[in-house]
Amino acid sequence: MSDALKFLVQARPEAMGHYFSFLKDCGTRLDPKTRNLISVITKVHAQTERGLRQYLVRALREGCSGEEILDALLMAFPALGLAKIVWAVDVILAMELPEFAFAAGAVQVQPHWHDLPDAAGIPEGATRRIECDGRAVFVHHGAQRWRVFDSRCPHQSTDIPQLALEGGTLTCPRHGWQFDAASGACTAHGDQPLREWDCRLHEGRLQVFW
Numbered sequence: 001m002s003d004a005l006k007f008l009v010q011a012r013p014e015a016m017g018h019y020f021s022f023l024k025d026c027g028t029r030l031d032p033k034t035r036n037l038i039s040v041i042t043k044v045h046a047q048t049e050r051g052l053r054q055y056l057v058r059a060l061r062e063g064c065s066g067e068e069i070l071d072a073l074l075m076a077f078p079a080l081g082l083a084k085i086v087w088a089v090d091v092i093l094a095m096e097l098p099e100f101a102f103a104a105g106a107v108q109v110q111p112h113w114h115d116l117p118d119a120a121g122i123p124e125g126a127t128r129r130i131e132c133d134g135r136a137v138f139v140h141h142g143a144q145r146w147r148v149f150d151s152r153c154p155h156q157s158t159d160i161p162q163l164a165l166e167g168g169t170l171t172c173p174r175h176g177w178q179f180d181a182a183s184g185a186c187t188a189h190g191d192q193p194l195r196e197w198d199c200r201l202h203e204g205r206l207q208v209f210w
């Protein structure tokens with residue numbers, strides 16, 4: 001939420017409460033992907049970069065593909081016009097999201113299991129950032145099981161570095177959202193957990209699925 005919106009919520013809690021209830025109710029009959037695509041389009045229409053980054057990350061996390069987001073923007077051409085779509089694509093490319101690698105000519109492949117050989121050296125209880133096939137992840141070696149989290153912040157997609165890890169807490173350097181490195185839960189300043197990838201031990205090797 002922007003500082004301006006936070007101010008309005010504090011200054012006019014009742015009126016803003018009605019506004020948020022209205023928005024929430026409007027989307028209840030839509031499936032999550034449609035709702036997210038419409039939200040992305042509204043952020044492009046308003047040309048709010050912070051909002052676009054935030055809703056783009058949310059749309060990807062809730063199942064939209066990069067291709068679908070691009071289709072949605074192009075379908076909204078009559079309302080957005082070329083200038084706003086180009087502006088949005090500039091923002092998207094600057095975010096370097098793997099989901100949009102196809103735009104740079106990368107070959108698209110079906111989701112599959114990827115080996116994480118560097119995970120072998122992570123002692124139990126520790127977390128480490130590992131790069132693998134174009135993505136970075138935080139791998140946590142728990143007593144009961146391994147967990148693998150995307151290194152991209154769920155707020156505005158900042159790539160969180162290894163240096164952001166202190167004790168068991170990850171702090172995003174951009175706006176300070178904090179996460180529990182063992183569970184991925186957001187513990188301060190934000191309201192979304194780290195994106196978690198499915199992982200498994202296969203023939204002694206840790207693998208992650210995307």
Ligand code: FES
Pocket residue numbers: 153154155156157158172173174175176177
């Ligand atoms: S991008 Fe805003 S806290 Fe991470």
